[in-house]
Amino acid sequence: MCGIVGYVGKQQAAPILLDGLAKLEYRGYDSAGIAVYNEKENKIDIVKAKGRLQALRDLTGDGQSVQGNIGIGHTRWATHGEPSVVNSHPHFNKDKSISIVHNGIIENYQPLKEKMQSRGLEFISQTDTEVVVHMLEHYYSGDPISAIIKVMHRVKGSYALGIMFKEHPGELYAVRKDSPLIVGTSAEGNFIASDVPAILKHTRDVYFIDNLEIAKITENSIEFFNEDREPIEKEMTTVKWDIEAAEKGGYEHFMLKEIYEQPKVVADTITPRIDNGKIVLNELNMSDEEIKGINRIYIIGCGSAYHVGLSAKYMIEETVRIPVDVDLASEFRYRNPIMDSNSLAIIISQSGETADSLAALREIKSRGIKVLGIVNVVGSSIAREADNVLYTWAGPEIAVATTKAYSTQLVACYMLGIHFAKVRGQIDDTQYDEMVNELNALPNKIQRILGDKERIQWFASKYSAAKDVFFIGRGQDYATSMEGSLKLKEISYIHSEAYAAGELKHGSISLIEDGTLSVALATQPALYEKMISNIVEVRSRGSYVFALTTEGNYNMEDTSDFTVYVPKTLPCFSTSLAVIPLQLFGYYVALAKGCDVDKPRNLAKSVTVE
Ligand code: F6R
Numbered sequence: 001m002c003g004i005v006g007y008v009g010k011q012q013a014a015p016i017l018l019d020g021l022a023k024l025e026y027r028g029y030d031s032a033g034i035a036v037y038n039e040k041e042n043k044i045d046i047v048k049a050k051g052r053l054q055a056l057r058d059l060t061g062d063g064q065s066v067q068g069n070i071g072i073g074h075t076r077w078a079t080h081g082e083p084s085v086v087n088s089h090p091h092f093n094k095d096k097s098i099s100i101v102h103n104g105i106i107e108n109y110q111p112l113k114e115k116m117q118s119r120g121l122e123f124i125s126q127t128d129t130e131v132v133v134h135m136l137e138h139y140y141s142g143d144p145i146s147a148i149i150k151v152m153h154r155v156k157g158s159y160a161l162g163i164m165f166k167e168h169p170g171e172l173y174a175v176r177k178d179s180p181l182i183v184g185t186s187a188e189g190n191f192i193a194s195d196v197p198a199i200l201k202h203t204r205d206v207y208f209i210d211n212l213e214i215a216k217i218t219e220n221s222i223e224f225f226n227e228d229r230e231p232i233e234k235e236m237t238t239v240k241w242d243i244e245a246a247e248k249g250g251y252e253h254f255m256l257k258e259i260y261e262q263p264k265v266v267a268d269t270i271t272p273r274i275d276n277g278k279i280v281l282n283e284l285n286m287s288d289e290e291i292k293g294i295n296r297i298y299i300i301g302c303g304s305a306y307h308v309g310l311s312a313k314y315m316i317e318e319t320v321r322i323p324v325d326v327d328l329a330s331e332f333r334y335r336n337p338i339m340d341s342n343s344l345a346i347i348i349s350q351s352g353e354t355a356d357s358l359a360a361l362r363e364i365k366s367r368g369i370k371v372l373g374i375v376n377v378v379g380s381s382i383a384r385e386a387d388n389v390l391y392t393w394a395g396p397e398i399a400v401a402t403t404k405a406y407s408t409q410l411v412a413c414y415m416l417g418i419h420f421a422k423v424r425g426q427i428d429d430t431q432y433d434e435m436v437n438e439l440n441a442l443p444n445k446i447q448r449i450l451g452d453k454e455r456i457q458w459f460a461s462k463y464s465a466a467k468d469v470f471f472i473g474r475g476q477d478y479a480t481s482m483e484g485s486l487k488l489k490e491i492s493y494i495h496s497e498a499y500a501a502g503e504l505k506h507g508s509i510s511l512i513e514d515g516t517l518s519v520a521l522a523t524q525p526a527l528y529e530k531m532i533s534n535i536v537e538v539r540s541r542g543s544y545v546f547a548l549t550t551e552g553n554y555n556m557e558d559t560s561d562f563t564v565y566v567p568k569t570l571p572c573f574s575t576s577l578a579v580i581p582l583q584l585f586g587y588y589v590a591l592a593k594g595c596d597v598d599k600p601r602n603l604a605k606s607v608t609v610e
Contacts, residue, residue: 002077002089002103002604003027004181005198006162008070008172009189009219014063017073020191020198021053023246026254026398026598026605027103027194028077031088032056034063035099036071037169044099044166048088069189069219070172072162074101077604080109081126091130093137094122097166100136102129103194104158104179104608112154132161140165144173148214149227152177158355158608162192174215179608180353180380183207183215183222185236190217195377195606196239197246197396204239208379237379245395253597255399255491259583260450262407266576267443268393269408270415277436279419284372285388286344291423296340297324298369300332300360301348302607304402304486305409308348310479311575312413318572319421319435329356330610333363345371346413350397350405351606352380359610361385374412376405390416399598400605401491403583406483407446410576414439417572438570442577445567449580452564456581459546459562460588466517469496471582472504472538473521474531480575481521484582491600492590501534514542519582522549522556523566523574535559546585548578 003024007016017034033048033056045066049055053075060066074089081087089101106112109128116134117123123130132151140147144165158178165171174181174192184191186203192215193199196206207222209215213232214225224232251257273280297316299309309326316324327337329347333356339345345364349357352375361382364371373386376394383389392408418435421427427435463469469488471481481498489496499508501520512518518538522531528549536559539545547560556563566577590597 002194003075003198004072004101004103004160004162004192004194006072006172006174006192006217007189008170008217011069011188012063012067013069013071014060014066016202017071018053018057018060018063019201020193021073021075023197023200023398024075024194025053026400028075028604029053029599030076030078030083031085032073032075033088033090034060034066034071034073035090035092035101035164036066036068037164037166038068039169040067042166044092044096044164046090046092046096046099048085048090050083050085050088070164070170072099072101072164072172079105080128087125087127089129091125091127091133093133098133098136098140099164100129100133101162102132103160104177106131106155106159107157108155132159136163142167144168144171145214145216145225145229148173148175149229152212152227160194170218172217174209174217176209176213177211178355178358178381180606181209182379183209183217185222189219190222192217196241197398200241200246204241205236206239207234207236208384210384239378241396246398253399253587255401255403255587255597258397258399258404259580259587261395262404262580263443263447263450265394265404266407266411266446269411270439270442273415274436274440277433279415279436281390281415281419283388283390288423291420293342294322294344296343297322298339298343298345298364299324299326299348300329300345300357302329302354302356304406304483305348305350305357307479307483307486308406308409308413309346310482311410311476312417314476314479315414315572316417316420319417319426320424321426322420327360329354329360333359339364339367339369341369343369345369346374347371347382347386348374348409349382350376350394350402350409352377352382353606353608354382355608355610358382358385374409376408400600400603401487401586407576407579411439411442414573435570438573442569442573445569445577446580449566449577453584456564456584457588460585461592463517464492464589464592466494468511469494469517469519470508470512470538471496471498471519471521472501472534474501474527475524476571476574477521477523477527477531477578480578480582481519483579484519484521484586487583487586488589490603491586491597492593492595493601494589501531504534504537509537509541512538512541512543516543517546518543519546519548519585520560521578522547522553523578524571526571528553532559548581
């Protein structure tokens, strides 16, 4: 929801903070601010600006006009109070001796605020965060850590906080509960950040702060404490991501760059897990006996991660013959689900911090059911709380709309499916080899599709004025349609829906009128003829049809207005290929409309609040 960065060291802090915030803008971008301790004048300088980070850069001459070697910064995605200078972070107490940045939501801020107001304290913002800084002041009597602990014990909700006390000029404090926060360390100083890309330019050596832990950071030291003030020993992790992965590298947008990275990251996710033609999933920590004992699989996620689950359901049920339930995390967590005790739950999440997915994970674990995380961000909350983790190796995904993480999540599920099918005797050696070979071939096939982007770009510019777009498909194509529809609507703001093609005639076909665009997916051989009939139905009611099918199905051109072909693959892997033209379509429509592709309105990359 919001991005936090902090620095203490030898360098001027403000330019480092602004650079770090630029890498976190995907988390929020409606206002930004920094607080830096000015040693000469013994005060904390706070500068904030509404709008994109550039406004703050302009105000501070790229940070050069703000003096000091220790500071905190924040980029905001408004939840409590409109985007404005006063509501933006850092927040401060009355005499500006304490300053904080916050990511998360203080759920009980209202009663706490009322209590303080009744004592005569004035609030200047509408945020939930401001209450924290006033509480820190209230409990502070010279010892920052004891004040922080007292606040931790009184606030409810989620928080990652960066805190500075004027009376402790060389010290930066950080604390978290259910919102991400890491500490980075380098020879030139130490850092805090919501996410690794913010500090990659300076270091890849990080510590993960766990829930309800406090970090005290100076130029030369990092200490961790639990909520009882006991010191904690932590192991440093060296993150493998390189700095280029977090830069645009010549592409106009991160989204396009990430679409183009898919052949590589899909291969990165598959290849290390194949040894001599065999899938090796040591991370599962599951014996063959355990795999054979599974009665049911639950897959849970939000948004695109949920769509991965829908595609995986088709693949796993078909191949492994285990029933798969797919749930939206926000629904699952509140519906008191009836769960089979001999089951496996899979939580899919790029960020590993999505609040609903994390809550679903905890709900499942409380029932004694094993949870496997399919996660991209190493050391994230879901990765740490799941029993086992299958990491996707997509690297940092910066564009708000997911592309490469989605593709790696898909292949992670396929690998699981093939492995389970083999262990449970559902496929023989020949089928197994065929599936593994086809899995290995996916990166090159994705590359081929990307080579044909001009036609999609041309078509997208022609249809960028569309008002409503319908995506239709059957079986796995229906799951892919849902992702294609989401990609289009979230970045181009064009209304779009995905329908199971067979459902059209039960209501939605009445929406089709002259010129309505339908994107029809027909990659499933067993359902191809049925899809042709559905295409004829919508076309005869005036729809213009963009068909997406497999090479060889050239008769599709007799039925549709514009056809895109993807290479042949096993029908159960079709989403991996069919989604690529749909990502490109969404991207180029948004580009033609002049939308802010990487940072669509109202959205943030990591949804750490409900
Ligand atoms: C859509 C998109 C979102 C995420 C969803 C889950 O393009 O990116 O729908 O898929 O918010 O996020 P993670 O995977 O981080 O849990």
